[in-house]
Amino acid sequence: MKKTVDVSIPLGPVHPCWKEPVRLKCETAGERVLRTEVELGYMKKGIERIMRGRPWQEVMFLAERVCGICSVIHNMVFIETMEEISDIAVPPRAAYLRVIVNELDRMASHILANFSYCYTIEHETLAMYLLNTRETVLDNLERITGSRINTAYMIPGGVRFDLLPEDAAAMLADLVKVEDEIRRHTRIFETGPLIALRSKGIGVMSREEAIRAHTVGPTARASGVEESDLRLRHPTYRALGFEQITRTEGDNFARIMVRFQEVFQSIDLIRKCVERLPEGPIRGGGLCKAGEASYSGEAPRGELTYSIKTDEYGRVLDIAIRTPSIMNIEACAHSMIRDVTSIADVTSTFISSDPCIACNER
Amino acid sequence: MTGYLYEKDLRQMKYNILTSTKHDEAVRAIAQRLGLTDAKLRMVLIRRFDMSLLENLGSRWEMGQQYADNNDDPVAEELGCELFTRFVPLVDPQVMQSICDETRAMIGNESSRDEAIARGKARIREAVLS
Numbered sequence: 001m002k003k004t005v006d007v008s009i010p011l012g013p014v015h016p017c018w019k020e021p022v023r024l025k026c027e028t029a030g031e032r033v034l035r036t037e038v039e040l041g042y043m044k045k046g047i048e049r050i051m052r053g054r055p056w057q058e059v060m061f062l063a064e065r066v067c068g069i070c071s072v073i074h075n076m077v078f079i080e081t082m083e084e085i086s087d088i089a090v091p092p093r094a095a096y097l098r099v100i101v102n103e104l105d106r107m108a109s110h111i112l113a114n115f116s117y118c119y120t121i122e123h124e125t126l127a128m129y130l131l132n133t134r135e136t137v138l139d140n141l142e143r144i145t146g147s148r149i150n151t152a153y154m155i156p157g158g159v160r161f162d163l164l165p166e167d168a169a170a171m172l173a174d175l176v177k178v179e180d181e182i183r184r185h186t187r188i189f190e191t192g193p194l195i196a197l198r199s200k201g202i203g204v205m206s207r208e209e210a211i212r213a214h215t216v217g218p219t220a221r222a223s224g225v226e227e228s229d230l231r232l233r234h235p236t237y238r239a240l241g242f243e244q245i246t247r248t249e250g251d252n253f254a255r256i257m258v259r260f261q262e263v264f265q266s267i268d269l270i271r272k273c274v275e276r277l278p279e280g281p282i283r284g285g286g287l288c289k290a291g292e293a294s295y296s297g298e299a300p301r302g303e304l305t306y307s308i309k310t311d312e313y314g315r316v317l318d319i320a321i322r323t324p325s326i327m328n329i330e331a332c333a334h335s336m337i338r339d340v341t342s343i344a345d346v347t348s349t350f351i352s353s354d355p356c357i358a359c360n361e362r
Numbered sequence: 363m364t365g366y367l368y369e370k371d372l373r374q375m376k377y378n379i380l381t382s383t384k385h386d387e388a389v390r391a392i393a394q395r396l397g398l399t400d401a402k403l404r405m406v407l408i409r410r411f412d413m414s415l416l417e418n419l420g421s422r423w424e425m426g427q428q429y430a431d432n433n434d435d436p437v438a439e440e441l442g443c444e445l446f447t448r449f450v451p452l453v454d455p456q457v458m459q460s461i462c463d464e465t466r467a468m469i470g471n472e473s474s475r476d477e478a479i480a481r482g483k484a485r486i487r488e489a490v491l492s
Binding site for chain 1: 372375382383384412413414415417418420421422424425426429448449
């Protein structure tokens, strides 16, 4: 009779499926995973320490370097926190432009996350299709902001560049193409029998577990947590009639499908913004003052919070950043991966929660 | 046998997580609720929790404040039965259950309610430090 032994299987820190270094220690009994521990600390930047004592003009550029995948939202939340501290108003046109750039960034991030998942379950064809589509999204981000990744688009009281009518028309034409492609990719994902085998009913996290670990973003929404999208509370999104997407399955399939659905939603939001884009200035101006505030925004992975304390010259005296991956990685290790029936599902389940190690370690 | 340096001692990294601004606030609040010193609680957390659980400590504590022990059981609420087993897993659920049952029995046996709760909290402290 074959003897079953308990073994500890390390995954990473350097692993073909990981985008960034992280180590998972899985304790298994045969194929069943009994316990998983996540080891972090391979790419600690100490960026919060670097930010302290610097003027906001420098911290603004540092903030978006916390994460390369969702840099726009780091820029946006930092700037909106500074605006809250200093009571600076944003012109309506700038507020709509912020939403356009933020949604383009969300689309790029969601498509990359789904690429990673497809690559992990070895559906490389769909993975490469998705990367190809992401290029079009990044081209549009570059068209508006002049940069593909670290855009530094938002500043206190407005944005740096206006959206020209010819650029808006080109972007809308590109979005039609992106929408068609994503619709085709979603159909491949939804109907693929091998994808279903690797995704449906795997890595299930219940709503209660999701709440207990304070999971956020698509990970929480895929487990049926209502009102977990902070865009519901953002004034510009509310004006656009934003509604949260929620699924109840709580498995890998649901997490990926929520992201696909949110890409369609982002396209709709951008179209609405272009349609309703008010005339007027893109910069209102204002001075950054002394104060203290904590402000949250909805990043592609969920709730991103900046707690900032400034002095009268706008220097950042203290800053604490809580990124969404902190909550999602913990829930993944202690809820989704626990009791997985095959060690092969560990990587795909971990990737399905879209972990951002750069955000997590800051 | 060659061993990895980072596997030998993670205490410094775990301590760095716990002493960051937001985590420090959470640790102080938990220590106050349990009646422990901050240093002792930090020691327990470093020994028991992995790094991802430590990183998520503040969020779990917040959610615990909001959702734990909302079932109209004043004893469970005062002792933090769900809070310290499911949200911030510092006590084994079976041990916590026995502490809760004993506390309820003490209250039923006509001893003072405050005394019974204080005894229960003392046992929770013992369980956390064990």
